Amino acid sequence: MLKILAVAPAQPDAPTLVTDLESNGLQVCARCTCASMVREAVRHAPDMVVVWEPHPGEELFEAARLLESAAPAPVLVFTSDVRAETMEAAIAAGIDGWVVNGYAAGRLRPLIQFTAARHRQVRQMREELGDLKRRFEERKLVDRAKGILMSARQISEDEAFRLLRSASMHAKQRIGQVSQQVIDSAHYAEAINRSGRLRMLSQRIVKLYALAAAGVESAGSRALLADSVTQVEQSLAVLGRTLSRPTFGDLLDAVQQTWSAVHSSLGSAPVAPRVALLDQEAERLLDLSDRLTQALENAGLAPSLHVINVSGRQRMLAQRLAKLALLRGGPAVAAGEPLPVDLAPTAEAFERGLAYLREIPLSTPLIRDGLARAEATWRDMLAAVRAGAQQGARVTLAASSESLLELFDALTHEYEQSMQMLMG
Numbered sequence: 001m002l003k004i005l006a007v008a009p010a011q012p013d014a015p016t017l018v019t020d021l022e023s024n025g026l027q028v029c030a031r032c033t034c035a036s037m038v039r040e041a042v043r044h045a046p047d048m049v050v051v052w053e054p055h056p057g058e059e060l061f062e063a064a065r066l067l068e069s070a071a072p073a074p075v076l077v078f079t080s081d082v083r084a085e086t087m088e089a090a091i092a093a094g095i096d097g098w099v100v101n102g103y104a105a106g107r108l109r110p111l112i113q114f115t116a117a118r119h120r121q122v123r124q125m126r127e128e129l130g131d132l133k134r135r136f137e138e139r140k141l142v143d144r145a146k147g148i149l150m151s152a153r154q155i156s157e158d159e160a161f162r163l164l165r166s167a168s169m170h171a172k173q174r175i176g177q178v179s180q181q182v183i184d185s186a187h188y189a190e191a192i193n194r195s196g197r198l199r200m201l202s203q204r205i206v207k208l209y210a211l212a213a214a215g216v217e218s219a220g221s222r223a224l225l226a227d228s229v230t231q232v233e234q235s236l237a238v239l240g241r242t243l244s245r246p247t248f249g250d251l252l253d254a255v256q257q258t259w260s261a262v263h264s265s266l267g268s269a270p271v272a273p274r275v276a277l278l279d280q281e282a283e284r285l286l287d288l289s290d291r292l293t294q295a296l297e298n299a300g301l302a303p304s305l306h307v308i309n310v311s312g313r314q315r316m317l318a319q320r321l322a323k324l325a326l327l328r329g330g331p332a333v334a335a336g337e338p339l340p341v342d343l344a345p346t347a348e349a350f351e352r353g354l355a356y357l358r359e360i361p362l363s364t365p366l367i368r369d370g371l372a373r374a375e376a377t378w379r380d381m382l383a384a385v386r387a388g389a390q391q392g393a394r395v396t397l398a399a400s401s402e403s404l405l406e407l408f409d410a411l412t413h414e415y416e417q418s419m420q421m422l423m424g
Helices: 017-023 034-044 056-071 084-092 103-154 157-171 174-214 218-242 244-268 272-300 307-326 344-359 366-385 393-418 419-423
Strands: 003-007 026-032 049-051 075-079 097-102
Touching: 003 017, 003 034, 003 218, 017 026, 026 034, 026 419, 034 049, 034 056, 049 103, 049 419, 056 075, 056 084, 075 103, 084 097, 097 103, 103 174, 157 174, 174 218, 174 244, 174 272, 174 307, 174 393, 218 244, 244 272, 272 307, 307 344, 307 366, 307 393, 344 366, 366 393
Parallel strands: 003 026, 003 049, 049 075, 075 097
Antiparallel strands: none
16 A cells, blocks of 8 residues: 655645545545655655645745655655656656646546656656766766876876776776876875976075075076976966865965965075075975875875875985985084984985885886996995085985985886876
């Protein structure tokens, strides 16, 4: 027996809806007004809602819309309203049956059957449309993921699709879900790389400024300094376009504001008296860029994103140690002696990063070769740091820190593009 929720105003001239429904062998589980229709439908879970409303308005249509999401059921309305615009509003609200000036007890059962049939048909059409839309959206995701894999590993479209399909079967997920994971991994990997680059540039700018102010390879240092400024502004522009404002906007705005202060501190030409002020502002930029990078890693969820963060951080640590050594000056440090306390933490952090990258399974021949060259260059840089304020040591320090930057730029790019990261 069908359970019916009867909805009718409590007015003297309303038809005897409950009596007429029950006389047709239908069970009326409750009677209510339009104002409580959704609440009563949730409470009783009727098979159908039958409404008598001679002058329907927005209250009924809003209730019908809410009913569709809260407790879907066919809705049959009997009314005296003959206006076409009201009928259009009823259709838009999801009302399945609309009978004008036709209320009669003898017509209830066939009208209820018709309304139920129409409701089933409309729901089936919506499900089919939703499935088509899902498959269309999934296809777009697959195409984007294939493009990422093809670009990252220089493979064909067929090979990229086979990888996605294999990962889908292995993870027991739809191929669209796996494709979305590839897209998200690539998005966060690039964002972490760029944000991590801001950390590095905060230290490189001070290093190059100090070198130029001290007259060490002045022309080259100035050119690299100008290039660093351009890189900061490019990275900020890309992050501003691609990151979610509600999620990361406050962090990105703080980085942008601090960069403006750093940029102002650069002045028109490098001079020694401005180095301390520039370094102070650059330290704030380092801290805020690091917070943004860590937030991106946490949001990305993939454990492999930590590798990109660590590799990118090595770029910063190399620049930071070179900067600290240049600003410090002082006498040479013997090979067997520990580094001074203002240099040791940065050097130790760099060596921990190297050890981590050597031990992780995420590796290729290109990555292993890059790490080996980075270790050799690091030894050269440490020797220059220990040599103190000698002019030749400063030149070596500048060159080796730039070499480490290039090496870890390449390594970070390899980690960013690695198949394990994208598929993991």
